[in-house]
Amino acid sequence: MRPAVMLVCILGFIVPAQLVSTTPLPKRIVIAASTLFDGKGHVLRDTRIVIDGTKIVAIDPKAAPVDYDLRGLTVLPGWIDSHVHLAWSFGKDGKNGSGGWTPEEAAYQTASNAWVTLMAGFTTVQSLGSPADVALRGAIARGDLPGPRVLTAVEPLMGQGEKTGTPDEIRAFVRKQKQAGADLIKIFANYSVNRPNLMLSQEQLDAACDEAKKQGLRTLVHAYKDAVRSATMAGCTEIEHGVLATDDDLKLMAAKGVYLDPQAGLVWENYLRNKEKFVGTPGYPASLEGFASMQELILVYHDFMKRALKIPGLKIVFGTDALAGSHGRNAEEFVDRVRDVGVDPMAAMVSANSVAAEALRLSDQIGSIAPGLEADIIALDGDPLKDITAVRRVVFVMKGGVVYKYAVR
Numbered sequence: 070m071r072p073a074v075m076l077v078c079i080l081g082f083i084v085p086a087q088l089v090s091t092t093p094l095p096k097r098i099v100i101a102a103s104t105l106f107d108g109k110g111h112v113l114r115d116t117r118i119v120i121d122g123t124k125i126v127a128i129d130p131k132a133a134p135v136d137y138d139l140r141g142l143t144v145l146p147g148w149i150d151s152h153v154h155l156a157w158s159f160g161k162d163g164k165n166g167s168g169g170w171t172p173e174e175a176a177y178q179t180a181s182n183a184w185v186t187l188m189a190g191f192t193t194v195q196s197l198g199s200p201a202d203v204a205l206r207g208a209i210a211r212g213d214l215p216g217p218r219v220l221t222a223v224e225p226l227m228g229q230g231e232k233t234g235t236p237d238e239i240r241a242f243v244r245k246q247k248q249a250g251a252d253l254i255k256i257f258a259n260y261s262v263n264r265p266n267l268m269l270s271q272e273q274l275d276a277a278c279d280e281a282k283k284q285g286l287r288t289l290v291h292a293y294k295d296a297v298r299s300a301t302m303a304g305c306t307e308i309e310h311g312v313l314a315t316d317d318d319l320k321l322m323a324a325k326g327v328y329l330d331p332q333a334g335l336v337w338e339n340y341l342r343n344k345e346k347f348v349g350t351p352g353y354p355a356s357l358e359g360f361a362s363m364q365e366l367i368l369v370y371h372d373f374m375k376r377a378l379k380i381p382g383l384k385i386v387f388g389t390d391a392l393a394g395s396h397g398r399n400a401e402e403f404v405d406r407v408r409d410v411g412v413d414p415m416a417a418m419v420s421a422n423s424v425a426a427e428a429l430r431l432s433d434q435i436g437s438i439a440p441g442l443e444a445d446i447i448a449l450d451g452d453p454l455k456d457i458t459a460v461r462r463v464v465f466v467m468k469g470g471v472v473y474k475y476a477v478r
């Protein structure tokens with residue numbers, strides 16, 4: 070396909086933006102940057118990135134000629150969101166969970182969620198728990214659809230007490246996901262801050278995480294309170310949410326190298342912003358008044374993340390739980406983390422770059438800007454170290470050497 074030109078409105082100006090498709094890849098691209106974050110916490114000044122095919126081949130201040138002049142912007146590795154739900158959209162009547170779309174319409178919705186996520190600067194996502202992710206992952210990997218690189222859990226293991234199954238049945242479920250193409254296993258050990266009763270016994274959790282390990286898969290456990298310790302003891306590799314875990318639980322996670330993926334706000338802000346769409350749907354308050362308590366819950370999440378930040382050696386990744394209403398707004402979670410929780414802005418960036426890549430076991434491919442890695446590169450209009458809202462102004466997106474957004478004035 071030949072490059073197409075589209076108009077993008079940025080900061081009130083209409084500017085041409087190039088939308089370049091996947092084939093053929095230009096032989097060599099040079100990007101000039103005045104401020105470059107390497108994804109590991111270092112800042113490089115006045116340098117150039119050389120890309121050949123899908124990969125970065127050199128960082129060379131003298132490389133020429135320059136194809137993309139990104140000086141004056143902040144250039145950094147494409148972000149990684151460790152927790153999204155790309156197949157989750159509002160139903161045809163606008164309500165959450167109501168469906169009503171034909172399979173074709175639903176597929177386009179999912180493709181659109183992938184597109185807006187990529188345009189927001191996220192070049193890799195971990196989509197946690199829908200078989201629909203598998204076809205999407207393939208279409209994006211083949212270059213048929215623009216979107217972030219997708220890792221999927223296929224179907225999650227929902228803790229349902231004894232009904233979940235015997236340890237052997239749970240092991241068979243894990244193997245079934247692997248056969249269906251899972252990159253990781255998602256497990257619900259319990260459900261929420263208000264319903265923290267354990268839905269999987271220690272024996273069941275042990276079986277799930279041990280079998281995944283045998284299959285070479287990571288395990289992401291949706292866990293609150295006591296479930297955090299159980300999952301850590303079971304050898305699972307990452308905790309989603311984690312709220313109400315004690316400091317001792319968090320210290321145990323740090324000692325065992327278990328990653329934590331907490332949330333500072335976007336997921337709740339999205340429920341409040343779209344409460345008419347969520348109200349009365351399964352798992353959400355029956356009346357609009359019921360959403361008021363979410364404001365208090367946001368503070369509980371903030372306090373939890375503040376505590377987690379103080380645990381030495383605890384590795385915190387960036388995950389938004391993006392779902393219907395918040396696809397493409399993933400970067401708001403950075404703003405929440407820095408503004409409301411006091412996360413250091415560079416630590417926030419690194420949590421979505423090298424730390425996330427390490428959690429995904431993909432450090433040799435993504436998460437930093439260095440020779441040999443995939444050319445996943447974005448640019449922000451502004452400096453997130455001085456003003457975190459710069460994360461809302463993604464003006465350049467390259468994934469695997471292909472430029473998907475170039476809206477630089």
Ligand SMILES: [Zn+2]
Pocket residue numbers: 152153154197390
């Ligand atoms: Zn989720």
